[in-house]
Amino acid sequence: MNKTGRKIWFYVVLTIVAAVWLLPLVMLVLSAIRSTSDFYAKLNLFSIPEKIQWSNFKDAWTDGNLGRYLFNGIRTCLIKVPLGVLISSMCAFALTRLNIPHSNGIFIFILVGMMLPVQMALIPLNIMYSKLNLSNTYFSLIFTYIGFGISLGTLVFRGFFRSIPKELDEAAAMDGCGKYRLYVNIIMPVAKPAVATMFILDFLNTWNEFLLQSVLITKDTMKTVPNGLISFMGEFSTDYGLLSAGVLISIIPVLIVYLVFQRQFVEGMAGAVKT
């Protein structure tokens, strides 16, 4: 087979596989713009809706309380993610740049946390927060999320920082640059791909987290998106158009974050892989 022929086959096969991969999403979009009567008349998720019903989105936003859950989720992410990036990058900076004794041991100690199941901490955290009168507060939720994010953050930043040549530190020290300025003005700007990677990963993890949130926050108006969707599902269990619209709305913020940071993503991941 000649080169062009092979190329065409390559594209055809890949495109078919990709199209199958997107089918669930197509189904979701078609259901979101379908009216309820249309849905029950056809009982076929792939038929084209007779009339596009945009009001599903509006109803999901207001009646389904989705706007509230989205706001809660965004606020949680906007506080948690930058704080997490700051704390874990500082930790990785200390481990790779500041000649700390047993830095490898400390790293191993922190790494183990990445692998422990959240379940392990559920009961003790629940007891701790209720004793401190912190149940149903965003403080408890965000503080817990930061704790669970430290391992991954340290891993990613440590991997990246190690690839930054030490000569940079020496040059900076000769110019009279202290450790704080080395971190703020030299290392962090160089580590932009790692910061971008952590922003995506951390945003995704925080936005999508379900189990901790369902235990720490029980008040409906304080729920973030995954638990909000569960309440939403319970309330409108048979209105599939509304549900689909709600699900679609809930993934828009994640899409935006991905599109903004995706260029630097693979590069930053390469740093994480090289532990």
Place this chain on the structure above:
Amino acid sequence: MKEKLKAFSFLAPALLIYIIIIVFPGIYSVVLSFFEWNGVSEKRFVGLANYVKLFTNDVIFRIALKNNIIWIVLTVCITVVLALILALVLNEKFTGRIVYRSIFYFPYMLSWIVIGIIWKWMYNPNFGMINTFLGAVGLDSLKGSYLSNPKIALYCIFAAALWQGLGQPMLYFLAGLQTMSSDVLEAARIDGAGKINLFIRIIVPMLKETFVIVLATQIIASMKVYDIIYVMTDSGPANATQTLATYMYNQTFSYNNLGMGSTVATIMVIIMMFIIVPYVIFSTKED
């Protein structure tokens, strides 16, 4: 001394929060596993009774353990292999590869809850995509309500997890392939190494680090699988899709059996240590 203090000030916030959120609760949870406690009344020390009961006299625990093992095997044999194949294909230089990468990566960005909701509809016996498709191609005999069949429910959930989870290991493999120098591949090609030979002799050994991180993260994630089962079957029908994580949750929050819940969590950690310890040793030994 001043240097040391400065170094410590960088490390302290992370360590402090880590100890409060992870280390202390972890230890407390192990301690609780030796008690019988409903969360309200006085704790009663029972020694290893919780462990003994789980391993000798608890059918559901055995189902959960078996399901986690099945899940790990499926993940390693299907998810990891497909992710590697996809990464090799999408590592070739061709127009539009970023678009294709994004398509396969996209589901990974969705929460398990969203995945669960979507796939529950796909499997719906009345209007779901799977049954509609089977009907359309004349395979009516295969139609059915898959998620309520205890024999196959777990595998149906796994299909949904595969759709979500393929993008992450694919991205790891892509990142690993990018760190590989193209000179080596080129040299091998000039030496006349065939594609399969090239793959087995050069690519796989060079991806060793990536394989370790992918296998470790995938197996650990398989041990923790929870959300998607909660949404799709809530560990039913008749406990057929129970996993250690769902069982731990049920024991603790549905039956108020905090001691037993902690015991299941501790067992999860002990099992995971078999993966964690070698992984950590591997990933830090090159220093």
